[in-house]
Amino acid sequence: MRHTLPLAPQFYVTAPQPCPYLAGRMERKLFTSLQGENAQQLNDGLSQQGFRRSQNVLYRPSCADCAACLSARIIAADFKPSKSQKRVLKKNTHLERRVTSPWATEEQYDLFRRYLDSRHADGGMADMDVFEFAAMIEETPIRSRVIEYIDTTTKALVAVCLTDVLQDGLSMVYSFFDPEYESSSLGTFIILDHVEIARAGDLPYVYLGYWVPGSPKMDYKAKFSALQIYKQNEWTPLGDIAHHEAETHPLSTAPIAEQVANISLPDLPAHRIKP
Template identity: 75%
Template sequence: MRHSLPLAPQFYVTAPQPCPYLEGRMERKLFTALQGDGAQRLNDSLSKQGFRRSQNVLYRPSCADCAACLSARIDVSRFDPTRSQRRAMKRNARFERRATSPWATEEQYSLFRRYLDRRHADGGMADMDVFEFAAMIEETPIRSRVIEYLDRESDDLIAVCLTDMLDDGLSMVYSFYEPELASRSLGTWMILDHVQIAREAGLPYVYLGYWVPGSDKMGYKAQFSGLEIYRKGVWESLQNPEAFSTGTHPLSTDPIAEQVANITFPDGHG
């Protein structure tokens, strides 16, 4: 199935498949290619409209009868760490950040494999080999960085985040860490460090991907203050995550053609 607008990117829809976040539901994605001279501007524009990047593709959920996946970002100006988040920052003070170009290494892949095998052995990436891993890191048509975190004492690589640089913030595309150090809350700590990077760079937002209420895998994002979610075409502050409910009615998702017609592109189309 293909939907397009004149002089604008073409959009496609994936076939339905089991949802990785909510049991008993099916997922479907709306996506478009990210290529050419306008790739950076397109990524900047569509990221503000709930899309995420995966290599040379931009996508967002477009499930037929569910609207549970909501794009989430932290408003850096309104972020105030909790007591437990402050403890995580103090606990991991011995680790240092190193930003590099998007180039995959054997050390990264070794850490990635340990992370998957211990924490996501049944996930969609479980069978990813070293070549697919390299593609995930290196196939980017926009400004991207690999943020590595190392132990100052041993110089061991303990965490990695593939990060896109947007015109209004940082987008955490994918992160992984040493599973033996899970008690140090490294996932939370990397988000906290990206908030700090954004502050240092004068960028207003840190994009976290999708918040999925009711999902153990994705619900943790609501723990960050200043969180905004993209819903019904606008960003709104998430005030009360515990009381939040999402649409699961067959009419909760607009028809694909209507969704595409409402997308705004950097060249003014849409």
């Protein structure tokens, strides 16, 4: 006789630690593992509910007294570049896009180290070695790509983005670039190019990660048109950024059990076992 067990993921919460975006606050994350034959379905379903992927883990903020972090995505078909973004596109016409499988290279790691040393020397990734970098790139149980940007005049690798291909869009997991090209606004260019990739593939959205009102590190995301944020369990247009001040009331975040109960899981096939 055969029995079936649902493959329902288990959710956990990290211990509090200092928030990297807003001074004086503590962060926690709600997370679940991402593995097995249903990993792609789970990633698709939870990404639509504000989760992000890091290697084989899906997570979203679950802070005890703050609800500032808001998942953000661009509606690709509705996006219109601003004048400054058009200038960024024009500045970078000499860059060539190259899409590869999620495989780490020494050239990528050298670029990654220059990027961290220049812009995030005191960040959480500052001590990441080549093996940890390779794990970040390669340990993916879903459909992922590494998108590289090559300077056609020098043949140098100048930017990289680890990107997940979702059912409804592209999720920019992590990007980095040559700090010597800072005047070229490569961070903005990578996002603009992902919008073009999404349009070419008839994918509705480009997921940007979290936007945090009040955090200078995240200001750039609010500059993209057709931006939606995930707030109070639904996607809504960003609108006036002044309406999204960081929420710090102790009742602004639901208890963990309530958060988990409100997560909509995709229909996963049952796992058959023998008695």
